[in-house]
Amino acid sequence: MALYPEGMFTTGPIAHLVGLAAGGSDPLEWEVLRFGRVTRTDYWDPAWRVTPQHLASQLDYLSTVFSEEFLDTCPEADRRTWRAAAGAQGVPAFMTELATLLRLADRQQDATYEDVPLAAWEVWARFPLLLSLDGWAYDGEYASYEESLRAFVEGEHPDCSYEVMPRLNQALAARTLCAESAAFAASFRVLAPQATPEALAVLTRTTLTHLTEHHA
Template sequence: MTEPTDIRCTAGVLAQLVDLAAAARNPGAEPLENELQRFSRLVQDSPTTAWVMPLDAVAALLDDLAEETRTDAFAARPRIFRSRLAHAAGNEPVDAFLRSLAEILRAPWFAACPDIRELPLAPWEARARFSLLDSFASLTAAGESPQEVVAMDHPDCHGRIAALAGELQRVLYMFPGAGALDAAFARVMPAVTHARLRLLLDAVHAHFAEHH
């Protein structure tokens, strides 16, 4: 059984960063700097996330883990986490690698992230940002009507449906043209298209107007 102290190594921000860094070592993968900039963009685009876990706090967690790698406590961390971290570090000592990540996150230039037009969405970032969007668009792509999928949560529409409305509005604002939106999501979320999002948004508005 996983100990409670291992949660930060199996879920959450440290586990996500280690996974991104490890994946960047794979042949043909994008540079780690690109993935870190996507991570920074994701954190800063959400006022709630930026308040709960600012980049300086993430850097402090990395420094703390770097210190721990030199102690017996690190050996008790999940083996798969330690293996992923070693892969991410490559030929660099693990503690030095973690400190280098922390330095990047603290660097003043790092806060100026490229927008999605400059640095396209990666699959993991799309899932983190627009999971509801993908779920509902996939249902409509499978043949469900937008009205049916929007009505699924009724009468508790203040939760997922209200959040879905926000995701729909945000994406349609970010990519005002059908071509740009479809191109941005074709690789990461094929079910997400401009036409489907417009139909879903119309269904949300109609549902709220009629029932709420």
């Protein structure tokens, strides 16, 4: 049976953070705090969901067993990413540094959007279904955006749990955060331009009406 242990270096949340460290313009501390905002567990999440503390332990282990020979088994692009992220300190020391940042971030409250601005990758991670809200508004096919959205929701019925309800959840979360934080609202308008307050209001109203009429 084929084994692919190099996946520890090439996929998943650790590889995502390493990519940000290697190619991002913001401090690694900010990216770790953003990661904490995205992955913060709530009381309804399973206890085994991946958390910063768990990833820190993985990094601790990887730092103790690391070898250049093993890293050389990874694709060239991933080797370059890890080495760029590590810099002069080397990969094992970088793993320890990243583990420390993850643990520190996990011990504090989520960073505010005033302190650590919303990043594009956060929007893609948390609000992917809000990035193409005009996909149903074909020119001339519907009298209004609300009518086009209603047609989309009705077309998804009865499988509303697949996309309709997740989109409603994302819309409600975005509206709540916009109301709570002016910094979030300003960044969200730039990073998700189609998810205007008006579009989110129509999405919320239309979806809740459908759920009340057909799923109550």
